[in-house]
Amino acid sequence: MKTLLPLLYAYIRVLTKQQKTIDYAQFGLKSPWLMGLITTFSEAFNLCLLISFFPLLSLFVLIITDDLGSNPIEAFHLHTGIWTLRFLCITLFVTPLQVMTKWRGMAHFRQLFGLMTFFYGAVHVYGYLAIDQAWVWSSIFRDISETTYIWWGLFCFIVLVLLALTSSKPAKKVMGRSWKKLHRWIYPASVAAVLHYLLQLKGNLAEPILYGLLIVFLLLFRVLVWLKDRKVTRLMIPKRPPVEEEGKGPAEETHQVS
Amino acid sequence: MLIKTQIGLRSSEVTDEAVWLERRDSLRVIGGILAMGVVGHSHAGAVDQAGSVAGQNGPADLSERLTPLRDVANYNNYYEFSFYKTPPSELARAMQIEPWVLEVSGLVENPLTLSIDDLLRLFPPEEQIRRLRCVEGWSAVVPWLGFPLFQLLKKASPLSFGKFVKFTSVMQPETMPNQRDQKMLPWPYVEGLRLDEAMHPLAMLSVGMYGKRLLNQNGAPIRLVIPWKYGFKSIKAIVKIEVTDKPPLTSWNEVAPKDYGFYANVNPAVPHPRWSQATERPLGSSFYSPRRKTELFNGYAEEVTHLYSGMDLRQFF
Numbered sequence: 001m002k003t004l005l006p007l008l009y010a011y012i013r014v015l016t017k018q019q020k021t022i023d024y025a026q027f028g029l030k031s032p033w034l035m036g037l038i039t040t041f042s043e044a045f046n047l048c049l050l051i052s053f054f055p056l057l058s059l060f061v062l063i064i065t066d067d068l069g070s071n072p073i074e075a076f077h078l079h080t081g082i083w084t085l086r087f088l089c090i091t092l093f094v095t096p097l098q099v100m101t102k103w104r105g106m107a108h109f110r111q112l113f114g115l116m117t118f119f120y121g122a123v124h125v126y127g128y129l130a131i132d133q134a135w136v137w138s139s140i141f142r143d144i145s146e147t148t149y150i151w152w153g154l155f156c157f158i159v160l161v162l163l164a165l166t167s168s169k170p171a172k173k174v175m176g177r178s179w180k181k182l183h184r185w186i187y188p189a190s191v192a193a194v195l196h197y198l199l200q201l202k203g204n205l206a207e208p209i210l211y212g213l214l215i216v217f218l219l220l221f222r223v224l225v226w227l228k229d230r231k232v233t234r235l236m237i238p239k240r241p242p243v244e245e246e247g248k249g250p251a252e253e254t255h256q257v258s
Numbered sequence: 259m260l261i262k263t264q265i266g267l268r269s270s271e272v273t274d275e276a277v278w279l280e281r282r283d284s285l286r287v288i289g290g291i292l293a294m295g296v297v298g299h300s301h302a303g304a305v306d307q308a309g310s311v312a313g314q315n316g317p318a319d320l321s322e323r324l325t326p327l328r329d330v331a332n333y334n335n336y337y338e339f340s341f342y343k344t345p346p347s348e349l350a351r352a353m354q355i356e357p358w359v360l361e362v363s364g365l366v367e368n369p370l371t372l373s374i375d376d377l378l379r380l381f382p383p384e385e386q387i388r389r390l391r392c393v394e395g396w397s398a399v400v401p402w403l404g405f406p407l408f409q410l411l412k413k414a415s416p417l418s419f420g421k422f423v424k425f426t427s428v429m430q431p432e433t434m435p436n437q438r439d440q441k442m443l444p445w446p447y448v449e450g451l452r453l454d455e456a457m458h459p460l461a462m463l464s465v466g467m468y469g470k471r472l473l474n475q476n477g478a479p480i481r482l483v484i485p486w487k488y489g490f491k492s493i494k495a496i497v498k499i500e501v502t503d504k505p506p507l508t509s510w511n512e513v514a515p516k517d518y519g520f521y522a523n524v525n526p527a528v529p530h531p532r533w534s535q536a537t538e539r540p541l542g543s544s545f546y547s548p549r550r551k552t553e554l555f556n557g558y559a560e561e562v563t564h565l566y567s568g569m570d571l572r573q574f575f
Contacts, residue, residue: 063545069332069333069343069344070328070329070330070332070333070343070541070542071329071333071343071396071539071541072543072544072545073539073543073545074396074539076545131545132539132549133549134548134549136548139536139537139549142534142536143534143536143537145534146529146533146534146535146536147529147532147533147534148531148532148533149532149533199532200532200533202393202394203337203341203442203443203513204341204342206341
């Protein structure tokens with residue numbers, strides 16, 4: 001405990017970039033393996049990557065300990081579905097956070113969380129096809145054709161696949177302007193994800209409504225930025241506004257919002 | 259563990275503890291607690307005997323597929339308590355089920371007011387293994403203890419212009435959070451059947467399951483079991499049964515008439531507006547077991563189809 005707390009403190013300082021490295025010898029740590037591990041996860045990005053796999057780990061634990069309840073497959077769908085939605089919200093939060101804090105270079109975090117959204121979505125879809133429906137295609141086709149809430153989920157997943165396929169830096173370069181256009185499909189996809197959740201319930205709507213509100217706020221942020229952007233350009237183009245025009249500073253920044 | 263708290267001994271039959279403990283783990287408990295002694299065999303015996311009880315519905319197959327009590331007791335749609343499946347097993351402990359009075363009234367010659375003891379004396383319960391199919395797409399196979407509803411109705415003797423039966427569930431806002439907060443459904447919960455449906459031998463009033471008294475979360479002290487209809491028709495904790503001349507406005511039908519019809523017969527060919535009813539997931543099934551194909555009238559087509567002859571089941575869903 002005596003070493004752990006200062007270590008944790010040093011660790012947080014490294015994470016928040018107030019300190020470059022941790023002097024492990026100070027804490028009596030000599031194992032190069034452990035030091036390497038700690039150094040790796042001192043990077044905020046690596047830490048996020050690690051934490052992103054916790055929901056998957058907890059799912060495995062629940063499966064192994066047979067703790068998913070009386071309807072384990074439904075519990076599996078709920079777990080993976082809700083984590084997909086949560087990662088979607090986190091992904092959508094990166095850009096507002098970047099704009100509000102003026103921190104630069106968070107695109108790789110957005111990419112990370114976006115890919116995790118796709119990953120949990122893929123586990124969710126795999127659970128439906130392989131575990132629930134056991135790859136019986138006739139049953140799957142009938143189920144999807146009669147179950148309207150799956151349509152919204154399917155739409156969302158198709159978008160997630162396309163965005164995951166084009167998420168790499170080279171793809172971004174090759175696609176140019178159309179990359180941004182394509183990746184804006186995450187907005188309707190996030191609304192579809194909430195509808196997918198909402199429409200399958202009989203009346204206990206509290207949770208999907210909560211996620212729905214969160215998504216609305218995150219999208220509203222984009223709308224506000226877009227409106228502000230438009231207002232600024234309109235002011236700028238017709239009559240060349242004076243330099244002290246207040247919207248000008250953030251205008252350049254917010255232009256990159258996607 | 260759950261069961262222990264539920265088998266409350268009633269004052270009318272003081273039993274000494276040693277006897278009670280001995281009874282607790284055997285099916286004989288029904289004989290003792292229900293004070294009837296009708297079903298005095300072991301559980302295995304009950305399953306064998308189900309052949310004569312469940313009749314045409316492949317009883318051997320059904321008894322093999324019995325859902326574990328653990329799952330039936332911990333996965334409940336009891337919206338008076340919670341909109342989630344697991345909380346009712348905890349919350350329902352607070353429910354007051356003693357004393358309980360069941361009123362049979364409306365268009366009947368002999369209105370009745372009966373305690374649970376009266377009911378048990380008049381209508382000795384028997385074990386009936388029945389399929390249960392929820393409108394949400396999960397299912398179970400439950401060994402109920404009960405008696406046919408027609409026995410009670412005959413005793414009250416419906417008048418000739420009685421055409422429907424209305425069932426009303428208990429109003430107990432002091433123990434039921436969603437009644438207290440007036441959430442979602444108009445309380446108390448109301449269900450209904452056509453009189454001829456109610457007179458069908460498969461329509462059952464249940465007072466127990468798995469050889470014991472009903473658990474509160476499963477509808478204690480008395481509930482309806484209509485195995486060929488979606489589970490929400492099988493109303494729990496009944497306090498009133500009325501014979502009426504008009505179809506009663508049932509709770510789910512009132513709130514969402516397009517989603518939940520008055521008939522609510524299990525039918526794989528008629529999907530819910532938002533989901534398929536073609537297959538079902540049995541409770542307690544493992545990761546490796548496939549979904550089951552849902553059967554017309556939940557597998558009781560042979561017995562009940564005649565009730566709906568000439569009716570378009572898509573229109574009267």
